[in-house]
Amino acid sequence: MTTPEIPPTDPQLSAERLLETESVRSQPTAPALLRPEPSGPDLLDPFSNGYGFFPGLPGPEQAAQQALWLVFSRDSLLLTEELELPTTLPEGAEGEVYLGLQGEREVWAARLTADAPEGQKFFRLRGLYGRVPDWLWVLGGYGYQIAEWDRTHQFCGFDATPTVRADHERARRCPKCGLSFYPRLAPAVMVLLTRVHEGRPQILLCRSPQFPPGMYSANAGFVEPGETVEHAAHREMKEETNLDIRGLKYFDSQPWPFPHSLMLAYTAEYAGSEIVPQPEEIEEARWFFHDELPSLPGRASISRRLIESVVGERPD
The missing domain is CATH 3.90.79 (Nucleoside Triphosphate Pyrophosphohydrolase)
Structure with a gap:
């Protein structure tokens, strides 16, 4: 399990690990x-x-x-x-x-x-x-x-001086060198790829080795320095599945504090190439018809809403 101090190397892991035991299918609602x-x-x-x-x-x-x-x-x-x-x-x-x-x-x-x-x-x-x-x-x-x-962030990462809180913005500052530290945010892009095969619509779902058995989700990856979100969407899909995409469309975003991500979700159309999963990152990537879907992420994650926006709401 990823600790709060160490950002995960796989945003899909960050976004889906809650699904192992924390079912929300029949939980009571508080006032x-x-x-x-x-x-x-x-x-x-x-x-x-x-x-x-x-x-x-x-x-x-x-x-x-x-x-x-x-x-x-x-x-x-x-x-x-x-x-x-x-x-x-x-x-x-x-x-x-x-x-x-x-x-x-x-x-x-x-x-x-x-x-x-x-x-x-x-x-x-x-x-x-x-x-x-x-x-x-x-x-x-x-x-x-x-x-x-x-x-x-109690101490400055440059000279180890104890930091102090700023008054009018969410920051901690070093009183010695003036270096400021702001809350960390790691943007990650999620893409649900679609196509029509044999006259029927399909979506591409991927399985991380860390997922619960039988569970698949939309492909996701962190945005790298110097990239736009759109660039990251194309790069991550190519790196992890070898597939090309087009028609990228923004769906929605979700803050994900496990530990400090912002998930940016998109749909896209398949534009060619054959599936080649990236070793150690993707255990399997498959096309699924809308009426033959595997186990999906729970409703706490934006990936579930992204999938249901394309295929319709699925029963738990």
Whole structure:
């Protein structure tokens, strides 16, 4: 399993490992904490006004009473037995970071290395999808990335001087050399390739060696320095499957805080060549008819929505 400190070498692994044991097919839904009913074009955006969260700086020096606390132990989030956020900081927590406002209430993140307080429990953030409201799941991912970035940038990478937080932007600075450190973000491009074969539509799905048995997903890879996202889409497909693409069309994006990716999803048309999987990266790449699909990623990942945008919604 990829640790929060080490970025994965395979974004498909990062985006799909939650699927091994964290099924969301029949999980109960928690109460919609502080969430107004969303409406309009921002229906699916937990960072929109419809869900009431506003990232912000500078923050207050001290948390207000009844502030909402995102408390992490590695990649697990502290919640009450009712799957709600705690409103007091547990004893022994450290690294408090102000995140912004949820409605009119402050939101803070912190870390706890001790056991969870009585009546509360740590839940792996990935496994909470479908069990808590969408706004809370995405907000948890945001808080996790900020808390981990803050924890891992306590010292300057150039001269080892302790860094300090900037007041008006999300950054840590070295007071000695002036070097600034911002939250890390690794963009990754995902492409679902389509074609018509024998008069029937097909999609290309790939299998990483790290996937659960029988699972396939759309091809994905990290954007390299100096590339556009479109260039990366062509390069990754050629490198990992030997296939050429055309007609690249943007679908949607998804922040993916495991540990710090931004997934950018596209569809494209097959433009030639034969499948040759890249050794150690792709175990198998195959064309599938829409009514003969294998096991797919869970609904927490954008890859599932990307596939269903082409073939229609699939039963779990």
